[in-house]
Amino acid sequence: MDKVVSEVVQEALNNIAKGLDEAEAEAYRIIERVGQEVERELAAIHDAGKAAREAARQRILSTAEIQAKNMAIAAVEEEISKVFDEAMRKLSRIALEDSFEPEMKRLLDEAVELIGRDVVVESNERGVYLLKKILQKTKYRVKVSVEEKPINTVGGLRARSADGTLRFDNTFEARLERIKPLLRNEIAKMILRKD
Numbered sequence: 001m002d003k004v005v006s007e008v009v010q011e012a013l014n015n016i017a018k019g020l021d022e023a024e025a026e027a028y029r030i031i032e033r034v035g036q037e038v039e040r041e042l043a044a045i046h047d048a049g050k051a052a053r054e055a056a057r058q059r060i061l062s063t064a065e066i067q068a069k070n071m072a073i074a075a076v077e078e079e080i081s082k083v084f085d086e087a088m089r090k091l092s093r094i095a096l097e098d099s100f101e102p103e104m105k106r107l108l109d110e111a112v113e114l115i116g117r118d119v120v121v122e123s124n125e126r127g128v129y130l131l132k133k134i135l136q137k138t139k140y141r142v143k144v145s146v147e148e149k150p151i152n153t154v155g156g157l158r159a160r161s162a163d164g165t166l167r168f169d170n171t172f173e174a175r176l177e178r179i180k181p182l183l184r185n186e187i188a189k190m191i192l193r194k195d
Helices: 001-043 051-093 098-115 125-137 170-192
Strands: 119-123 144-146 156-162 166-169
Touching: 001 170, 051 098, 051 156, 051 170, 098 119, 098 125, 098 156, 098 166, 125 144, 125 156, 144 166, 166 170
Parallel strands: 119 144
Antiparallel strands: 119 156, 156 166
8 A cells, every 4th residue: 555655645646746837838928928917017106206116016016926826735635645545546446456465454553553442344345344354364363353344444444442432544544534634745846946
């Protein structure tokens, strides 16, 4: 799963760089257009004095800079969405493969360790099957029960203590949500290096 996410993140970073280049080019076009507007506006207010001309110029340039930054932010958000959509598509295929069983066991081990007492786990239909299969082969120091009713998830599992006081969401969706801030940080670093 980490490899898939890394590949998707790398692909997304490449797409983001391309998107940022396009956003930067568009920003320069906007700034050029705005510069022409500034010249026209400056000519119109020439008699109003140097202070008024400079204030208008700064206002227009600030607006252009804000538009450029908003475009860059929108490009980043769009790429992040693409990353997560692509990751979900790939993970949904992986979750259906027989080779996913060891990964499901690792997710279950994490949940049991974190909860630390009798655990009830739930997953999608395929996950319920895998969890039952894993529990036939593996004994834990606490009682682990599998909820029969499948949940709506691409893969992974959710766990709760038998008394309901502790919950841990180890579904693909939750795991990807947890790394979203890290991805944003990486993209921000990339943008700062570019500036």
